[in-house]
Amino acid sequence: MSDVAADQVLRGWAVDPAAGREGAAEVTLRDGLVDRVAWLSGEAADGLGPDGSLILPGLVDLHAHFREPGNEDAETVASGQAAAAHGGFTTVAVMPNTSPAIDEPGVVARVRAAAAASGSPVRVLVHAAVTVGRGGETLAPLGELADAGVAGFSDDGAPVHAAALLRNALAYAGALGLPIIDHPEDPSLTKGAEASEGYVASVLGLKGWPVAGEAGAVARAIAILADVVADVPGARLHLTHVSTAASLAHVRAAKAAGLPVTCDVTPHHIAFTDEWIAGSRRWAWEALDDAGAARDPWTDGALVAPPFDTSLRVNPPLRTPPDAAACVAALADGTADAIATDHAPHTEVDKHVEFGWAINGISGIETALPIVLAAVDAGLVPLARAVEALTTGPARILGERQRLVPGLREGEPADLVVVDRGATWTVTPGSLRSKGKNSPLLGRELHGVVLLTLAGGRVAYTAG
């Protein structure tokens, strides 16, 4: 078992979205509990700024893949928890596309047992499948799964393709007080697709994944939600890994109309772009010209790595720089409620193959916070808003039933992360705790080193 957090005083720049507060602070821990949060000012705050050590509530990931049961060579619940803790996450909701799929309470129990057996204090929540075997044909036993305490329902990796089934699932889950977490994709537009349709895919001869393949599915799901919510006020739709400006425009309009829809964006869709597949490694916001259009990596010297790196193969695909900019803007203005990692570890066997034959996914839970901080550094999203999208934002989507209340609250078990924002670390296979080494950032130096992760009053990760 992990140790109870030592009694200590943490000093740094604290961000507490639940309290609506950020600033220099001193957090005193005693017996694993937050004993006192003292906001500092004047001389006491000297040397404690937002560029130094950050004290944040434990991060919450509403979308990750821990591969257990069935693909334990890619990740186990235990290795996923270790990776999460290294990334600053204290709560992770795992997706049900395991083998067998998490589509009945027995498999839920199995995942929970693995989480308990690991000894890690990182909380593992479970999403269950919408349909039996994620087959898209018959509703899974949503009621039994709700009783078993699942956080939501998703056929992630695939959409709930049949409109009628999505409609029924929204109604049925809505009555249970749980969200449908939809992976928006129209397979008729994306079959065999390898990269976002456009300039880069065209030059590289990769089959295009058109924007309409996502935006059309988003629009459809919202239209169905609007229909369902009239009868089932509790119906909730969460659209995960939204990646295009067109999709976000639909979400923005739906929210303005008062519909119970939420969405998340991933770190990789914020910061990486399709030009990375051609060999670029600049952040998305560095790939825009003054007019907000994509620069040409073939003529401006941006291609620094070999093309066709399969760690960049992901679904939805990495988008153009303007789409990535739209994702960041949606994060900043609240259209995107949360940042979800879509942590998708894979083995060398599944990734060290031809680009078009490589399995989709990026191992990303350990690099999420540094990527988001890079966007903050670039001035694209305020720190407090970014932290909110990594803590209270996803917690709200996962629901009150999970009793998730991220924050720095006196008298509660310490659930927080300390990050040295100025320090750097290099992403290597050895530095990643995840079994999945499929990160496009291998070899890259990132700003933002997690020094300490405490979950439920216990030590989940400590540096050195």
Place this chain on the structure above:
Amino acid sequence: MTAEADREGAASSGPVSAVSAVVPAVDAHPQTQPVAWRHRHLLDVDALTRAELELVMGTTDAMREVLARPIPKVPALRGTNVTILFYEASTRTRVSFEVAAKNLSCDVVNIAAASSSVSKGESLVDTVRTIEALGADMLVMRHPASGAPYLAAEVFGGSVLNGGDGWHAHPSQALLDLYTLRSRLPGGSLEGRKVVILGDALHSRVARSNIWTLTAMGADLWLCGPSTLLRGFEAWAAHGAAGRRFTVTSDVDAAIRDADVVMALRIQKERMASGLLPSLREYAARYGLTTERLRAASPDVVVMHPGPMNEGVEIAADVAVDPRSVITAQVTNGVAVRMALLYLLAGARHDGGNA
């Protein structure tokens, strides 16, 4: 003597200057030559400079001279093991590489994917490692997945020569097309010439590689076909790699008008099943390269096709054998260009060049 004039001489079977800087004497191993080739692999043509393209052209001239000899064979690459690994059916490209390698006295091993352990599910990485362990110095590969040669190059200790990958690139085809065009166009220059690539660009590695090489040489490139087969190229043309002339259109009349070159691309029947085209009949009627359509082109228009042709679909049978067609010359030049590429890569390899 300029490089271009020298190339012209070779293309017309005239004497080759032994002193030209860009035409090496290829009887000896390239390591002994003052060639300025820096690429260990040839995976794509996107990064080739105009000077490098000129070097390939000049070396091809020298190879044509070899091919004109009574015994078209030189010992330049004696002892070099070349493995030809094709994951797709091909006759002309595979045989062309094999003949080219043998003309340079390489030892050649041919692997057709269907007859090897590849069909037992062995990964490309393992296959390439095995080929290297068996002593291959150079690997010529064709693969249905775009980018596959990059994966091979990552693990192979020698040189990888891309013989066509998915929809992505077909470097040797683009270079032989360039060579063929320069030998046919007055003045041997592509500068300002209107070149039309007509047909299924979406699925064509030949089109993609030709876009790079022809625009690099100053051609005014037009890509024409049904809009369903041009998806993504509009974005490419809009980005327009600096200084390149590149137009995308579905208007076949506008494209062919005053064209100096028209290259028709193969249309495959699968395209109808995926809903990209109504029918071959409609394609032939609207985009087929016919004598009638060619009347709008320049009187000296050069007609090309990378083969294999569907006569009566993308190209009329009479156009294919028209005196203005260089389709047969494309095949002949293919051997010379591939000899040049093997030769240049062998030289770079010994210099420790980079991809």
